[in-house]
Amino acid sequence: MVLKKIVKMDKAPSRPKGAATVAPSRSGSTQSISSANVKVVVRVRPLNERELEKNSRIVVDVVDDKMLVFDPKEEMRPFFYHGVQQPNKNLLKRANKELQFVFDHVCGQNSTNKDVFETTTKEILVSLMEGYNCSVFAYGATGAGKTFTMIGNEEHPGITYLTMEHLFYTINSFEKDREFDIGVSYIEVYNENVYDLLKPSKTPLQLREDSKYGVMVAGLTLYNIKTARELLNMLENGNKNRTQHPTDANAESSRSHAVFQVYVKMRYKTSSQLRIVKLSMIDLAGSERASATGCVGDRFKEGANINKSLLSLGNCINKLADGSSYIPYRDSKLTRLLKDSLGGNCKTVMIANISPSNESYEDTYNTLKYAARANKIQLNIKKNIVDGNLRPSQYVKINEELKKKVKELEAKLSLSNVKPQIDSDKEKMKLEWRRRISEADAVHSTLENELLGLMARQRVLALRHRLRTRAFNHVADLAHRSSSEAMEQMCTEEIPRQERAAENYVVKSVHLDTKIKVSWTKWDESRQKIQVIFKQALTECPELLDFVEKVQLQSEIRLVRARDSLRHKLLCIENEEINAFTEYVSDMSGMLKKLYMTLKGYDKATPGLTAEYLEIMKKAKSAKGITWSDKDRESDAHFKFVSNLDLEKPTTTVDFNTTIKKEINTTIDIVTDSEDLTDIENHDPLQSLVKKRKGTPIKLANNETIIINDSLELLDTTRNLNSAKKIKKEYDTGLDIENYGAAIDSKNLNSTFVLTEKIEALKKQPIRSENIKIDVNLPVKKGLFDRTNTIQRTLNFNDKAAKIVKPVVGKALPLRRVPPTMNGNRPAPGFGSSLSRDGTPLQRNVQDVNSRMKGSDTQKSVGYKAVRARERVQSHPYSRPVALAARRQ
Ligand SMILES: Nc1ncnc2c1ncn2[C@@H]1O[C@H](COP(=O)(O)OP(=O)(O)OP(=O)(O)O)[C@@H](O)[C@H]1O
Numbered sequence: 016m017v018l019k020k021i022v023k024m025d026k027a028p029s030r031p032k033g034a035a036t037v038a039p040s041r042s043g044s045t046q047s048i049s050s051a052n053v054k055v056v057v058r059v060r061p062l063n064e065r066e067l068e069k070n071s072r073i074v075v076d077v078v079d080d081k082m083l084v085f086d087p088k089e090e091m092r093p094f095f096y097h098g099v100q101q102p103n104k105n106l107l108k109r110a111n112k113e114l115q116f117v118f119d120h121v122c123g124q125n126s127t128n129k130d131v132f133e134t135t136t137k138e139i140l141v142s143l144m145e146g147y148n149c150s151v152f153a154y155g156a157t158g159a160g161k162t163f164t165m166i167g168n169e170e171h172p173g174i175t176y177l178t179m180e181h182l183f184y185t186i187n188s189f190e191k192d193r194e195f196d197i198g199v200s201y202i203e204v205y206n207e208n209v210y211d212l213l214k215p216s217k218t219p220l221q222l223r224e225d226s227k228y229g230v231m232v233a234g235l236t237l238y239n240i241k242t243a244r245e246l247l248n249m250l251e252n253g254n255k256n257r258t259q260h261p262t263d264a265n266a267e268s269s270r271s272h273a274v275f276q277v278y279v280k281m282r283y284k285t286s287s288q289l290r291i292v293k294l295s296m297i298d299l300a301g302s303e304r305a306s307a308t309g310c311v312g313d314r315f316k317e318g319a320n321i322n323k324s325l326l327s328l329g330n331c332i333n334k335l336a337d338g339s340s341y342i343p344y345r346d347s348k349l350t351r352l353l354k355d356s357l358g359g360n361c362k363t364v365m366i367a368n369i370s371p372s373n374e375s376y377e378d379t380y381n382t383l384k385y386a387a388r389a390n391k392i393q394l395n396i397k398k399n400i401v402d403g404n405l406r407p408s409q410y411v412k413i414n415e416e417l418k419k420k421v422k423e424l425e426a427k428l429s430l431s432n433v434k435p436q437i438d439s440d441k442e443k444m445k446l447e448w449r450r451r452i453s454e455a456d457a458v459h460s461t462l463e464n465e466l467l468g469l470m471a472r473q474r475v476l477a478l479r480h481r482l483r484t485r486a487f488n489h490v491a492d493l494a495h496r497s498s499s500e501a502m503e504q505m506c507t508e509e510i511p512r513q514e515r516a517a518e519n520y521v522v523k524s525v526h527l528d529t530k531i532k533v534s535w536t537k538w539d540e541s542r543q544k545i546q547v548i549f550k551q552a553l554t555e556c557p558e559l560l561d562f563v564e565k566v567q568l569q570s571e572i573r574l575v576r577a578r579d580s581l582r583h584k585l586l587c588i589e590n591e592e593i594n595a596f597t598e599y600v601s602d603m604s605g606m607l608k609k610l611y612m613t614l615k616g617y618d619k620a621t622p623g624l625t626a627e628y629l630e631i632m633k634k635a636k637s638a639k640g641i642t643w644s645d646k647d648r649e650s651d652a653h654f655k656f657v658s659n660l661d662l663e664k665p666t667t668t669v670d671f672n673t674t675i676k677k678e679i680n681t682t683i684d685i686v687t688d689s690e691d692l693t694d695i696e697n698h699d700p701l702q703s704l705v706k707k708r709k710g711t712p713i714k715l716a717n718n719e720t721i722i723i724n725d726s727l728e729l730l731d732t733t734r735n736l737n738s739a740k741k742i743k744k745e746y747d748t749g750l751d752i753e754n755y756g757a758a759i760d761s762k763n764l765n766s767t768f769v770l771t772e773k774i775e776a777l778k779k780q781p782i783r784s785e786n787i788k789i790d791v792n793l794p795v796k797k798g799l800f801d802r803t804n805t806i807q808r809t810l811n812f813n814d815k816a817a818k819i820v821k822p823v824v825g826k827a828l829p830l831r832r833v834p835p836t837m838n839g840n841r842p843a844p845g846f847g848s849s850l851s852r853d854g855t856p857l858q859r860n861v862q863d864v865n866s867r868m869k870g871s872d873t874q875k876s877v878g879y880k881a882v883r884a885r886e887r888v889q890s891h892p893y894s895r896p897v898a899l900a901a902r903r904q
Contacts, residue, residue, distance in 0.1 A: 053332060054364045055386050056135050057083060058122040059371050060160035071372035075379060077123040078115075079414060085383055086112035086376070116383055124371060128167050132177040135364045136296075140181055142362045143279065143292050144189065150295040150356040151178075154325075154385065155368030156378030157301030162269060164366055165298040166250055174366075175250060175275055175296050180243035182277070182294075189281075196280035198237035199246065201253040205271035206320045207348045211235055212253035212273065222351055230354050237278060250275070272324065272349050273298040295356040297349075299325060302382060324349040325385075331357055332365070332389045365389050441556070448552040448559055455548050456566050459541040460573060466534040467577035467660060473527045474657040475584055480520045482592050487513045489599065538662070578660050585657060604635060 059075050076087040088111045120134040139149040151174070153161035167173030186195045201212040208219035214236050223231040240246055257273055277294040300321040327347035334342045335357060344354040357363060367386035369379040490509055494501040549563050611628045614620040620628075 053335070053389050054119045054135070054138075054362075055367060055389050056120040056122060056131065056364060057116070057118045057367045057369060057383070057386060058126060058131055058160065058164055059083070059124050059369055060163070061124040062370075062372055063158070066370070066372040066374055069372075069374065071374050073371045074373045074376055075369060075371040077121050080121055081119070082115060082117045083121050083383075085114040085116060085380060088113050112380075114380075114383070116387055118367075118386065128164060128171050128173050129177060131164055131366065132174040132181075135366060136174050136178040136294075137181060139294075139362045139364055140178065140185055143182075143294055144185055144281075146290055146292055148293045148295075148356050148361040150297065150353060150361055150363045152297045152299055152328075152363070152365045153368060154299050154365055155302060155382050156370070156375060157269075159301070159368035159370050159375070159378070159382065161298050161301075161366075161368045162254075164368060165273075165275075165296060166254060169247075172247070176243055176247055178294070178296065179240075179246045179277065182279070183241075183243055186279075192284050194282040194284065196239065196278075197241075198239050198278040198280070199249065200232070200235050200237050200276045200278075201249065201273070202232065202235065202276075202352075203257055203271040203273050204324065204349050204352065207324070209348060209352065210256075210271075212256045213238060213249060215256045222348065224351070224354075230352060232352070269298065269300055270318075270321065272300050272321075274349075274352060293356060295353060297353070299328075302378070302385065323347055328353075329385055329388060332363075445556050445559060448548075448556055449562060451548055452545075452552060452559075452563065452566055455541070455545045456569070459538070459545050460570070462534065462538045462541050463570065463573055463662070464577075466531065466538045466662065467574070469527060469531045469534055470660050471577065471581040471584070473524070473531060474581060474660075475588070476520070476523055476527065478585055478588055478657045480516070482588070483516055484513075535662075574660065574662065581660055604631075607631065 059077060062071060062073075074086045076084040078084060122131050122134065136149075136151055139147075139151070143149045151165075153165045155161050163171070163173065165173045165175050167176065182197070186197070189195070202220070203210050203212050209222060209232060210216065210219055211232075211234075220235055221233045223233050225231060238249065240249070253275075254273070257269060257271060275296045275298075277296075279292050279294070281290045281292070282288070283290075302321070302325050324347035327343065327350045330346065331342050331344060331350050342357075344350045344357075350357070355361065365386060367382050369375070369382050371379075487509065491505065494505040494509070549567075552559050553563060607628070611620060611624070614624065
């Protein structure tokens, strides 16, 4: 099959910079084939018969496969003058040039075409199959062996045949995934004209250059061949058509440039992608000087054109090697034809053929210089490594040293190849640390969430109990001395319920405290463990800092979220409480107004009462709703406790109570009976922390009366139960409520004592449900153990050294009804007066109790009997006057 005319050249892919293979040379120089895109191989042919006959001096010394020395120094032969050996050299002898050349490869006189093929086109076939255009030039003077190298003969086929043979072999190996078409052409450029050697014609072919199709030879015939054998005949026939004329240098001197081109069309079976690459093998005309041919006329003109095109080729190669942007392809037909086969994406091999004989001294020298220009980059390398004064024998030594160095470099290179392994080891280590950190963090976060959950429960429980206690206070206050029904309900329902609640609270608190302690210990251990892991990880992989910080940040976020959640919960509870409290206060104020108006209607509103009422109105006005002072909140230890989640110090309820104790140095106000009890303001230094309220007078065994200084802010079961206890006592004994203080036994002062004992007992028992041992080291509270987030009160009733702290407002101090005076005069009855409503003079019970304690049992019994329950009701400041009641009856 004949492929006609136009062959579209695919743009071959550009070769990546520095992707060339670097091979050590025997001379120790290192060369990069692709660095200049031109590989230069020098082939030295053997001496021909004529040269042998002339006993020509060898002017080319091939040192190794990379290096040759042109015109090497000769061994000094003894020089005799008039039969006497002269110490100086032969002055008649021309000085040797001794030029060292290093090329990509040097083929010596004994090298075969096969050897040349191995070092030239075999390599570039790989590039051809990858899609690069390739060119091989045979350059040299006439008779230097160009045609022998390119075409050869039957016995020694040239590299064109060997290349095609190998090409077919390569194609076979690619046939699985590609389809190939091989087209060949054989043309010559003679006197700047192009002729088809396979289809001889006297009419030269025209070169066409198209932006789309590149350089084309119009009318050129491409022959499709299937085997290398077909090529041999083709080449033989083509060569016959080649312009040859005998010259002085060569009887069959080629006077034209023969260009053999192989077009390889590859179609990829999978993608149907088509690619056409071109291999050009050019047997150049002899490069000798025109004068050397001894030709004149047409032959001289041939030589001039040959030189012109070779000069042009040399210029293009030089420019390409220099990286110039402008390449003078248009200077000759040859370069125009080979435009797409030189430089750029093309791989070029120049085979410089030389004769070793001094007969061709100038031509050889010129060829070597030409080849060296083409191999410019390599020449620069040569200058660095070659000492001009070295003898060939020394090159062997240098060669060995350089080989050693190359081995070292290769070893280093292989070491550098280990780096990715090291990197991957580092990556592995990083991953391992990440895994360990993540695992430790997962465990830690679970423990942390558990701990935070328990602490939040503890806070919610404390707040709920506090609010419950506050509510109980109000009920107790309302029931106290109000009515027998209320007192009965208080004793039978409220007090037992509150006691049960207090007990439950204690159990739950202790239980939670214990769980928190256990959980915190685990959390703390895990925290220490993860800190160690962080430290180790950062020591070994500092790059993990970001990851570690991220994990730490996540932990902080967990804490912040837990705090938020707790505060939200507390806020909801307090909000409900505020609503209920607001309603309660509203009802209270309505009731207060009714009572005041009733008293006023009966003209019983005393100025004191009126002033007090007005004061309350004033406060209500300024209150503008319920305010929660920030200042008060800040100083409120309970508030601090419930609203904070401090993982560093997981305060237990017990710890919290201890803290309160430290903060508020609990004082028991022990007052002696005083006339000023009603009027004296409480100036307790702790007033900023706690609001004082009316105390409850208690008669002690040593005749002293104490008043427990209760705090509204630190509402506690103690006070409530004290209050409730009073009610209970009064109710159970039926004693006069105005003298109940004297009847209270200090041993049963309040039920908190009983609760304290129960707590102690609880502590000694294991908690069955959770199977967690209660920490027996919990601080043992003496006296009135505060299990209800209240002040711990320690009362030592036998302590004679008990200090009188201060008197407390004594408005509510019960007054004892005293018998009428002998003269029957009674003080004016009324609220706050020393007279009862029926006019019976009233006396501070403290004094009365004191006197009774000092008196006989009979006196005591008389004192108790003096007040009856009915009178007690009537003596209530808000009860209706007897006279009025009697009138109604
Ligand atoms: N390496 C070689 N081994 C043996 N003989 C060789 C070798 N090189 C060349 N010759 C012989 O030298 C002679 C000249 O060789 P050749 O024709 O190849 O020179 P040429 O460079 O092509 O000359 P021209 O440019 O004039 O065509 C031939 O007879 C060839 O057989």
